[in-house]
Amino acid sequence: MDSALETNEDFYVVLLSQQLAVKVLQRSAQVIILDTPVVTVAFQKTRLELPEEESGEGTVFQVCVEVLSPGILERPVDVYLTLEEGSATGACNGSPFVQCTNLSLLADSIVEEDESFSVILGSSDNGVGVDPTPLTVVILNNDFANVSLELANYTVGEDDGYVTVCASLEGVLERIIIVNMTTTEDSALANSDYSALTDYPLEFSASVDTACVNVSILEEDIVEPDQVFQIYLASYDPVILTPNSSASVTILDNDVLGIGLSSASVMASEVASPLSVAVVILSGSLELDVTVSVAAFSWVNDTATEDFDYRSLNKTITFPSGSGVGSMETFDVIIINDIIVEELLETFTLRLTTPTGAPVAVIELEVATAFIQEDLTDMLDYIDISTTLTFSSGTSSACVQLSTIDDSTYESTEGLSVELESTDSQVTVATPSVLVTIVDNDDVVLSLSAPESVCEGGGVVQICVTLETDIERDVEATIDR
The missing domain is CATH 2.60.40.2030 (CalX-beta domain)
Structure with missing residues (x-):
């Protein structure tokens, strides 16, 4: 008895006799040895992870099967391979092989989850035992989606209330992706000139390729230059690229002083x-x-x-x-x-x-x-006048008033000339001027001062007279002792 998997074997038994009196009716017999051992086959690896970028139509990966120890083969055995769909789809059923075979993967440009399918072993050979553990093949997604801000520069009035900022997707999705939007200060101040955003989520899917957010603009009454803040996109998802990830927003000041x-x-x-x-x-x-x-x-x-x-x-x-x-x-x-x-x-x-x-x-x-x-x-003695008099029928005289100024200056009697003229050629001015005399009414005030006492040996006493009135002509005073 042995443990090798082999075909049924036989041998012959021959019957002989040396005695002449013995007649052998059947001189030989065939003995067939039926093989009973069973060998077990299994995948060399039960899990394969293949980058999608290494696959494509005609690109293959290898699947190998081994006989588990202590199995011994002394004849060929056949096993077959069946693909069982998981999240991946394909067709490669009933391919007979020995030891190794190749299977093909198809690449795509769709952003999706990592996908997988299973490879199942089977055999119709009664002498072959099949390890039930399947081979799991994981297809690692290598596709990317681009998400970009639609504009590099936005302009909004301070009284507009908000500015709408949009991001667009380039690529095909089979799953939801999230891109985050964040604002940062420049000359505009967060929550003073605009409402700040931190990792605000924008969601994209197979049916949504544009996502927008309204950033609130805060109005005040300060006259200031136009102000700017920045907007950035970022994603923690490794399949998302953000090539145009920043934009400037300019707030136009509307305040007046x-x-x-x-x-x-x-x-x-x-x-x-x-x-x-x-x-x-x-x-x-x-x-x-x-x-x-x-x-x-x-x-x-x-x-x-x-x-x-x-x-x-x-x-x-x-x-x-x-x-x-x-x-x-x-x-x-x-x-x-x-x-x-x-x-x-x-x-x-x-x-x-x-x-x-x-x-x-x-x-x-x-x-x-x-x-x-x-x-x-400028008008110490009188207020200057210059006026036109009109005489009409029945009028025999007309008067104007010349105001004198009462000052406190002691001065001589003064006179001023008032002149009369006419541009009418038929008017004769009989008295072209008159003299008006202004008689001064101001008194001069003098004050005498001297020391109350003086030393007998001093020799000189200074006695002073102070003029306490403005004068425009000389005034004489006599000191007598």
């Missing part, structure tokens, strides 16, 4: 230069420097004369970043003090404007009137 002159009218004195004028922020706040223009000039109805009564002006002033409601900047207008007797009040105009491109759209008080009050010292 309420600004104006501090008053609709300002008063200046001819003897108090310069005139300081304020520009004030009435609403809003700044995160950048803002420059405005100011001007001083005379319009048609103004009575002050540029560069005679005041210096004309056209300049800019700047509110620095950080300024807010109530912040004030000033500019000066030079007032010229002349010696000309003029109107008691003369006017010129102040105007506030914004340079082209400045982010200030609301000027709540653009124009103001400046009044220059005449220096009364």
Whole structure:
């Protein structure tokens, strides 16, 4: 008896006799030895993992079967291979082989899970035992999908509420994939200028190749430059590539600064230069420097004369970043003090404007009137007049008033000439001028001062007289002792 798998064997038994009296009727007999041992066959490997990129139509992988020890073969045996579908599909049934055979895989470009199928051994040979453990073949997916942001740059108004950002898929899917979107600060601040996103999931599938998200834009009342934040795509899935994974979002500022002159009218004195004028922020706040223009000039109805009564002006002033409601900047207008007797009040105009491109759209008080009050010292004795008198039928006289000024200056009696003329060629001025005498009514006040006591040996006592009144002519006083 042995353990080899072999064909049935036989031998013959021959019957002989040396005695003549013995007759052998059947001289031989055949003895057949029926083989009873069984050998077991099994896959050399019970699991294969094959990258899909190494497969394709006509590309093969090898499956090998071995006889398990202590089996001994002394004749050929046949086993057959059957494919049992798992997640993979294919057909290769009933291929007889001995030891090894080749099977083919088909490649695709579909992003999918790793797939598998089983190879089952069988044999119709009664002398062959088959290990029931199948060979599991795992096809490792090697396909990739590209997910990219649709735009590299987005622009949104601060008052638009949100900006829609979309990502698109390139590739074929048989499973769901997730791509994450994250925002990062640039000049725009998270949760101050926009609502931040961190690993916000965008889901793609066989039926969804575009995914969008609305990023909220937060509005405030700060005048600032246009601001920027960044958006990025990323995925923890190894089959996802993000070739265009970043974009910039620019938020266009829509805020305006309420600004104006501090008053609709300002008063200046001819003897108090310069005139300081304020520009004030009435609403809003700044995160950048803002420059405005100011001007001083005379319009048609103004009575002050540029560069005679005041210096004309056209300049800019700047509110620095950080300024807010109530912040004030000033500019000066030079007032010229002349010696000309003029109107008691003369006017010129102040105007506030914004340079082209400045982010200030609301000027709540653009124009103001400046009044220059005449220096009364130019009119020490009287207020100058210049007027036209009109005589109509039935009128025999017309009068004007000449106002004298009561000052505190001691002066001589003064006179002024009032002149009369007419441009009408038929009018004869009989008395072209008259002299008006102004009699001074002021008294001179003198004060005498001397030390209360003096040392007898001092030799000299200083006695002083103080004039306590303005005078315009000489005054004499005598000290007598």
